[in-house]
Amino acid sequence: MPELPNLVQAEPIPEAAMAEVARILQTGDLFRYTSAQSPVALLEEEFAQKLGATYALAVASCSAALFLSLKALDLPRDAKVLIPAFTFAAVPSAVVHADCVPILCECGDDYRIDLVDFAAKLPDADAVIISHMRGHTSDMDAIMALCDAAGTPVIEDAAHSLGTTWSGKNIGTIGAIGCFSFQSYKLLNAGEGGIMITDDPDLIARAVIMSGAYEHNWKKHPVLQKPFKRWQNTLPLYNQRLNTMSAALIRPQLDLIDKRVSDGRRNHDHVAAQLRTHPHLEVPSPLAQERRAPDSIQFNLVGMSPAEISAFQSAANASGLSVQIFGASEDNARAYWNWQFLDRDWDLPKTKAMLMKACDVRLPARLSLEDCDVIARVILKAATEATQHAAA
Ligand SMILES: *Cc1c(COP(=O)(O)O)cnc(C)c1O
Numbered sequence: 001m002p003e004l005p006n007l008v009q010a011e012p013i014p015e016a017a018m019a020e021v022a023r024i025l026q027t028g029d030l031f032r033y034t035s036a037q038s039p040v041a042l043l044e045e046e047f048a049q050k051l052g053a054t055y056a057l058a059v060a061s062c063s064a065a066l067f068l069s070l071k072a073l074d075l076p077r078d079a080k081v082l083i084p085a086f087t088f089a090a091v092p093s094a095v096v097h098a099d100c101v102p103i104l105c106e107c108g109d110d111y112r113i114d115l116v117d118f119a120a121k122l123p124d125a126d127a128v129i130i131s132h133m134r135g136h137t138s139d140m141d142a143i144m145a146l147c148d149a150a151g152t153p154v155i156e157d158a159a160h161s162l163g164t165t166w167s168g169k170n171i172g173t174i175g176a177i178g179c180f181s182f183q184s185y186k187l188l189n190a191g192e193g194g195i196m197i198t199d200d201p202d203l204i205a206r207a208v209i210m211s212g213a214y215e216h217n218w219k220k221h222p223v224l225q226k227p228f229k230r231w232q233n234t235l236p237l238y239n240q241r242l243n244t245m246s247a248a249l250i251r252p253q254l255d256l257i258d259k260r261v262s263d264g265r266r267n268h269d270h271v272a273a274q275l276r277t278h279p280h281l282e283v284p285s286p287l288a289q290e291r292r293a294p295d296s297i298q299f300n301l302v303g304m305s306p307a308e309i310s311a312f313q314s315a316a317n318a319s320g321l322s323v324q325i326f327g328a329s330e331d332n333a334r335a336y337w338n339w340q341f342l343d344r345d346w347d348l349p350k351t352k353a354m355l356m357k358a359c360d361v362r363l364p365a366r367l368s369l370e371d372c373d374v375i376a377r378v379i380l381k382a383a384t385e386a387t388q389h390a391a392a
Contacts, residue, residue, distance in 0.1 A: 004320050004378065005371040007362040010184035011260065016252040021245055030244045033217040039247035041220060044195070046254055051170045053178070053197035055204040055223055058247060059211050062159040062181030062194035063090040063097075064240035069155045069177045069196055070098035070127065071238070072207040079126035082152075084113050084138070085351040086326075087131035089333040091157055092342060095129070101343070104336060106350040110284035111298060111358065113138040114350055115146075122150055131157040132164065132171055133334075134298055134360070137290045140166050140174050147175075155179065159194075162187045163261035163293030172197055182246060185362075187260055187295060188253045190246035202227045212239035261293040263365040267372050268294040271363060274376040275299050280308075280383050295364055301325075301357045301383070308386045309357065315382035321375060323382075327355030 024030065024039070032040040040058050048056035059065050070081065081095045086107035095102040103125055106117035111133055122128070128147055130138055147154050154175030158164070162180055164171040172178025177200075180186075182193030198204050205227035208218050214237050218228040272283040275297075282300040286292050301309050309325065316323040326334050335355055336346055361375065 002370065002374050004374055005367055007322070007364065007375075009364070009366075011187070011189045011253070011364065011366065013189065013249060014252045014256065017249045020248040020252065024244060024248055032241055032244055032247075033213070033220055035244060038220070039244050039251060040242050041222075043242075043247040043251050043254075045222065046251065047195055048197055050254060050257070051173055051178070051197055053173050054199040055201070056195055056197045057204060057207050057211055057221075058193065058195045058242040059240045060194065060242060061090075061183065061192055061240075062157070062179050063094050064211075064238075065179035065194040065196040066091065066094035066129065066155065066157060067097050068207045068210055068238065068240060069179060069203075070095065070100055071210050072177070072203045073127055073153055073155075074206070075100055075126050080124055082118070082121055082125035082128045084131050084133065085336045085346065085348045086111060086133050086334065086355065087157070088133070088159070089339055090159075091129060091131050092336075092339050096341065100127070104346045104348060104351075106348050107133075107354060108350060109282075109300060109354050109358075111136040111354070112287075113143070115139060115142050117350075118143065119146055122146055122152060125152055127153050127155065128175075129155045129157050130175065131159075132161040134296055135161045135164055135292055135294050136284075136298070137161065137164055137166055137171060137287060137292075139287060139289075140171075141289065144174060153177075159183075160186055160295075161293065163257055163264075165291045167289045176200060177203060182250055185295075187257065187264075187293065187365075188250050190249040193242050193246040193250065195242075202230075206231055206235060209235045210238050210240075212237050212241045260295075260365040264293055264295045264363070265291075267363050267365065267367050267369070268292070268297050270369055270372045271297050271376045271379075272299075274373075275379060278380055278383050280304055280387050281379070296360060296362045299359050299379075300354070301359065304357070304387060306356075312382050312386035315385045316378060319378045319382065321361065321378045321382075323379070324360040325356070326358050326360060327352065 158172035159181035
């Protein structure tokens with residue numbers, strides 16, 4: 001059988017980015033607010049335009065963007081923030097960092113927010129963060145209708161959803177604020193970095209100042225001056241700015257988004273079609289309004305005992321494919337019971353049942369269909385072996 005492709009490697013850095021980094025290094029001009037023409041400011045302008053948002057602020061990470069978004073909403077201390085129980089530990093961490101308290105909402109077998117639990121918990125929440133986990137979009141029509149009616153602001157955690165659309169609209173432009181990541185395992189690879197987008201001049205002005213635009217550095221942001229004058233000297237400076245190098249690495253990748261999205265979707269759908277032929281493998285379908293931009297595949301092991309699930313994981317690993325089962329791999333940062341920094345324990349049976357059978361395999365856009373075939377074959381073989389053994 002052909003060899004398994006390298007799934008750990010991140011998206012490649014374009015030549016143009018390397019040349020730009022070398023040029024900047026020659027000048028030593030590395031701080032956004034002293035750069036003659038800051039690549040960070042250019043990235044903000046280009047990213048906002050690409051996504052169809054009015055304002056963008058580039059920061060150190062998506063976690064920083066989530067934190068600043070909560071701060072920009074001016075929530076009181078101990079405000080409650082409703083988040084999905086299926087997300088990355090960075091999300092409840094950003095809530096805690098912002099002096100708020102997370103409320104965890106159940107997620108279903110399709111990895112999306114359970115709308116019944118969401119509607120029940122929304123009245124207690126002062127704000128909502130929707131994590132489109134692994135790019136799976138929760139029902140934004142239903143969520144926005146509920147949140148608009150309640151007057152509760154929505155932050156979209158689109159860290160892993162760049163390029164996904166909902167009824168033709170970019171994910172991250174539906175709530176009040178959208179946050180994205182440039183960490184290496186996301187669609188755009190700067191090692192580290194993040195960006196937030198919004199159409200609200202007051203939210204962006206507050207976030208810009210708190211991100212570290214001290215004194216009058218906000219004048220270097222093409223945002224209305226009035227909100228900045230209002231907030232001058234009234235907000236703390238959390239210094240979460242993006243490094244110029246990261247912006248230089250990202251800008252040439254913006255033109256590659258569309259190709260990475262279509263290649264990623266092609267790879268995902270190719271593997272999904274093969275997995276769906278197996279009686280013990282289930283790949284949840286996208287919602288009707290959603291056009292996905294996956295760089296990984298998630299599937300559920302169905303009708304398998306815990307022993308068979310563990311046999312499946314061992315068989316895949318023995319073939320050299322690292323399959324993570326969110327709830328079964330030790331200390332997984334996406335299993336809510338491992339968030340022991342929270343001030344209470346959560347018991348969420350639906351989410352837990354999903355996490356115990358949901359598998360995660362990286363499927364980067366750069367893979368060929370032949371690479372994808374090798375991966376699909378390993379998964380199918382492992383599922384068959386795991387279920388036959390137990391039957392014998
Ligand atoms: C990666 C990720 C984050 C965190 O992004 P950083 O840039 O590493 O802070 C948050 N939420 C989701 C859903 C992610 O996938």
